[in-house]
Amino acid sequence: DQQVKQNSPSLSVQEGRISILNCDYTNSMFDYFLWYKKYPAEGPTFLISISSIKDKNEDGRFTVFLNKSAKHLSLHIVPSQPGDSAVYFCAASYGGATNKLIFGTGTLLAVQP
């Protein structure tokens, strides 16, 4: 039972354009969402996060949008750069005493020069 879904396994974007990565979730108890970036054979690195009390969080070229009614979040990267090419994972947590993260399957972003 996949509670966090990234339905697009891959995405190709031209340099300078906007990249939009999508993530859907099924568990309405999730109250915190994160995006991680991962290069091959390396550990994921934290990119940006959002609490369920917000609908938008911005950090430089990265913006995450949360639509709780649709149980959907998206990561916008603008402008996209070739160095952004990586696998992006969204993750969700429902806090409490433990902070287990539930990860999606990832989207491979390729930014073409």
Add this chain to the structure above:
Amino acid sequence: DGGITQSPKYLFRKEGQNVTLSCEQNLNHDAMYWYRQDPGQGLRLIYYSQIVNDFQKGDIAEGYSVSREKKESFPLTVTSAQKNPTAFYLCASSIRQGYNEQFFGPGTRLTVL
């Protein structure tokens, strides 16, 4: 220079042998985690520990064991009971229980021949 180290980067073992993967952090984080990544799948939680001398099973704990004798160390043993041990293993830590953001090590690629 604080961070999480995992060693070795690549590990080869014969089928039927137990193998222990190392994870050390000098971030003074209370919580530590072990994940497994397989091609086309998200990160799946194997075990986690919120404090020293305490740990809990994650979603796919069968065939694995852990210990948490020191705050900075959380080794994972892949036993011969694990049916499909070949995978990329990632260790992570977070400041304390209930804190969402997790920091990841570089990973260990285990191949069982």
